[in-house]
Amino acid sequence: MESSELSYEHHPSLVRYVIVWLALLVLTTLTWRLAYGDHGTAGLVIGMLIATTKATLVALFFMHLWDQSGVNRLVFVVALVYAGILMGLTVTDVATRFTPAVARGPTLPVPKR
Amino acid sequence: MRPSSEPNSPVYHQPNYLGHETSVRSWLLTHDHKRIAIMFLGGVLTAFFAGGVFALVLRIKLLVPGKFFISALAYNRLFTLHGVTMVFLFLVPAVPSVFGNFFLPIMIGAQDVAFPRLNLLSFYLYVTGAAIALFGMIWNGADTGWTFYTPYSTTTPTDIVPVLLGVFLVGFSSIVTGVNFIVTVHTLRAPGMTWMRLPLFVWGSYATAVVQVVATPVLGMTVLLVAVEHAFDFGIFDPARGGDPVLFEHLFWFYSHPAVYIMILPAMGVISEVVACFSRKNPFGYEAIAFSSLGIGFVGFLTWGHHLFVSGQSTFDAGVFGVLSMLVAVFSAIKVFNWVGIMYKGSVSFKTPLAYVFGFLFLFVFGGMTGVALATVLLDVPWHDTYFVVAHFHFIMVGASLMGFLAALHYWFPKMFGRMYPERFGIAAFFLVFLGFLVTFIPQFLLGNAGMPRRYYEYPAHFQPLHVVSTVGSWLLGLGFLLILAYLVWSLRWGEIAGPNPWGSEGFEWRTPSPVGPENYDETPVFTHRPHAYDLVEAAEYRRRELGDERD
Amino acid sequence: MTEATHLEPHLAHHYQSLAQQTHAARLGMWVFLGSEALLFAALFTGLTVYRTLNGSVFALASQHLSVAFGTANTFVLITSSFTVVLSLHFLQAGRKGLSLFFLVFTIALACAFLTIKAFEWLHDFSEGIFPGPYYAQKELQLPGAAMFYTFYYLMTGLHGLHVVAGMGVLAWCTGLVARGDCHAGYETPLELGAMYWHLVDIIWIFLYPLLYLIT
Incomplete structure (x- = not known):
């Protein structure tokens, strides 16, 4: 058993969760506004980039990948x-x-x- | 025989995992990875012999060009049954769920896999899935072939949904085993068991587990889509309504091509262990063998399109897949050369497990080379869906994968059951199986080359001689397997007591008593070097002292 | 090894320490979630293939879905991810009451999601939006439209099943926390349950633009 594989126990602060949540809400609003313009393929790319960003935020901070x-x-x-x-x-x-x-x-x- | 006071005197170890509890409940609800492995062994062997019987019946029909023995529909259903049983119920779980489950924790010095309860769940998922699939097949079984190609599979009048559901459950079982192995290797290695000291069988099983976890869910979704389509007729794969049958083939082969590596990678791990043990040589090119397992696990996902060369896939994609497919040969060749390198100047003893390694090497190289030929787009076009392809994948899946399974069965039999199999019968059965295999499948290469399509009930009369040879070969094969079954069952009770290390192997699993104790090790082992370190002075001394091995 | 088992009730016999066991549990969950992601990847691939083949018809079909329902559900699900992480946070801080409150709140949000979804589907049905051959929407009768809605129902349906499964997991976690079997110092069950819930959220994050916002 290598010690490097043992995760470091650390409880992040409440503030971090709130910031991530607000960021997710802002990004969702952005995606939603995107639907009301004619962006063509760029719209798809931007939409996917935003979705990936959101998923990464959830994985890193809500699912604690950042600390694991x-x-x-x-x-x-x-x-x-x-x-x-x-x-x-x-x-x-x-x-x-x-x-x-x-x-x-x-x-x-x-x-x- | 030496007196029993000698450390390696042949004793039947008590208490062991087989006998320390004997109630039926202690077996059915066990969390012990070794007992689960034994139950899996029972399951996959049942599937193997059932699948074998289906194949024998198919071969009997093919003795005659016209109508004979069974009806055309029964023929179609039988080759489906043969394919589904052999692929999903035997080959995929065979080495990982039996030998992986049994030896992976022991090899890394762990007491059990990471999630023993999930391990048991995996077994019951397998049994339930197998029962549903087989019941569905016998009830009003599918006639689509094990590949379930749309749009035929979504419109066939036979009942396909139970089979698909069974395959889904067996796939789930496979995922659970994969999750378990990955986590076990990452978290339960004993002190000193660094990544670069992992036995090569563990590397092979680890790479397999990654493939299982990544590929199997896609198969699950795909068979569910076919079931939904068959039941509700949504038109997902119906070209008349804008559906794309080629999409089905993409999704199906995204699993089913890597599934070949699920079958072959653990077998390759077995080969690496056996070759080192019976050559008395350190694993030559350890890193190369280990990393080529991961390489195959990754590159194996970039090749599935070579099944679609004549299906309407774009020529661009076909070219890409053709080139990428050949990368697998690079990693496979790395392994083959290193295995030969292990034997070079080794002290080779030709025992049954090593005989199967030779069988593996021959069939794998033969099957692999024809595979490279088939990955060439232009060559694949005439060969597609002929017996050439059938012979090719039987060389890999039966030839190589089954040889690995049998090598493992003979190599580890003494460790699992504490007794030896009769060596002479072992060698005899090997030659029977090997010759039977060649007699069965070499004619199929020739048939395919001459244009005989696969899955056909009737065929032109001039193909008959080769078909007859192939059928006779299948009888030799069947006889060989029956012989193996007979002497192994005999050995369970009357075989010579093996003792902890009958092969004088430096593999770590041989540090445990035979049969293995309930807790694997009395105390957590500490590892200081790689397995199969035959060049270490202590190891050589140990073998001379305890085993009378004078070869070094 | 046996001594450790007596000292730590949650430690299984084949682990050396609770840290090792927690690491194994987390890694196992991650690998399982990776597997789940590939399950959905098959459907996303199908959607993308048919979108490539049908281009503007998919965009037109998408416009008949209710962006309001979809957007509302996105906010609900993201907030539920936030509340379940709060529940874990308060459990770690030893505040069992608050932890339970946010767990129940998360399940309530899940119920809200399913309710909105049900209303949305009823709304779709009323317009004749059904999958496959049952598709009967008057305004959009073009090849490919039915395929879009088939995938819409398959994907939101499978996602809905995952929401239901996630609610089951969270309800089970609620029981564990309430009984004190999951507590500060041993939060693993809730942590894993929350991870599953986040996956449900992540999948929706991708479904939302791909189904509702095609232009």
Whole structure:
């Protein structure tokens, strides 16, 4: 048993939780406002970036990854990497098909909300 | 035989994990990883012999080109049953759940796995899933093949939902085992058991556990989607309604290709242990073998698209997957060369476990090379869905994985049950199995090359001679397995008493008595070096003194 | 080893210390949550594939979902993550009453989430938004629209099941804390239960923009 794998017990302060909560609320509001503009692909990218930030905040501070040993952080990263591989290589296929194996939906103008 | 006062005199250790409690309840509700492993052994062997019988029936049908012995529907259902049983109920749990459960904690000096109750849950999930799947198959079983390809699987008139549910539960069992192994290796290593001293079997099991935890949930979701689709007809994979059947194949193979590494990685761990023990050599290239396990565990996730070369996947993705697939060969070759390196100038003794290692090396290299050929997009197009593919994956999954399983069974039998199997029968059975295997599957390479598609009930008459040879081979295989079963069951009661270390192995699990005591070790062991350190002076002296080993 | 067992009632026989056992429990939970994430990743992949194939129809279909319900639920779930972490915080500080209060409050928020979800689904049903072949919305009859709603129901449905499971876990934790089986110095059960709840929150954090806010 290496001592480095034993996590360091530390109870974070209440203030930190409140700050993280407020940050999450602000970010949610931002995502929501995003829906009311025409940002195209940028909207998707920004939306996903915000979601990832929020998820990371929850994992780091509510789930205490910030204070825990490295291996737990590794699990979080590894899960993200493998989910990325699954999604990335599958979507690459669909996006690069020369002749679509399934009919694509029509391209229509999407009105603003 | 030496007098019993000698430290390594053959004694049947008491009390041991098998006999210290004998009630049925003490078995069914046990939290002991060794007893759970023995129950898993019973489960996977039952599945193996059932799956074997299905295969024999299939081969009997294929003796004749036309209608014979069983109906076409029964044939379709039988090959599905054979595939589901062998893949999900035997190969996936075989080495991790039996030998991993038994030896992983012992090898790292732990008393048990991290979560013993979850370990028991894993066994019952397996039993429940297996029962539901088999019951569903026999009731009005699926005829889709074990791959459940849509849109056929979502529209077949046979009952597919019980099978899918069974596979889901068995998958959950696999995840629980994986979680347990990962946490056990991280948290329960005894003093001195650093990462770079982990036995190679533990490295293999650890890499397997990562694959199990990451890949299996995707399979779970996929079979659930097929079940939902079959039951409610949402059109998720129906191309007529904008669904994409290729998406199913992506999701399915994201699990099922890495599943091959779930089957092979722990077997590779076994090979590393056995090769070092019977060559009396330190593991040559220890780091290379250890890290190539992790490498295969990672690269194995980048290759699934080579199952989709003719399915309508984009040519770009096909090219990417083709190239990435070949990376696996690099890591596999690293392992093979290092195993050969271990044997080089070693003091090799040809016992049954090592015989299976030789079998493994031959079949694995053969199966692996044909795999590289199949990963080449242009070559795969004519070979796709022919017997060539069937022969290829049987070389890897039966050839390599099963050889690893049998090597483990013979190598660790004395440790698990305290008695020896008869060596002569062991070698004889090995040759029977090995020859039977070649006679069964080499004709299938030829059949596939000549264009015989897989899963066909009838075939042109000119294929018959090769099919007959293949069927005769399957009988040899069956005979070999029956022989193994017979002498192992005989050995349980009448085998020679083994003593703690009949092989003179420097693997850490051999420091325990045989059969292992209920608590594994009387006191927590302290490790000062790697396993299989045959070059240490103390180790050589110990073997000369206690085992009469004069070879060093 | 046996002596330690007598001194520390929560220590299982195969662990050397409570720190080691807590580390194992946390790591086990993390690995399990990673596995859960991959379960959802399969559905996210399906959604992304069909979104790639159907582009603007998915955006149009998304606009028929109620952003108000979705946004409200996001605020509810994020706040519930906050309250469950408060519960853990007060348990660590030895304030059992406050800890119990925030646990019950979290479960109440979970109920609120499910209630809002139920109203949302009823609202969708009333517009003819059903999955697959039962899809009957008049305003949007385009290929791909039904597929969007199929995934909408599959994903929110599976997430809903996880909410229910999470409520079960939190209720069990409430029992443990109330009986004193989970207390300052041994918070592991509540910590693990809270981690599961956070995962439910994280999945929703991704579902929200991907389902409700497609432009």
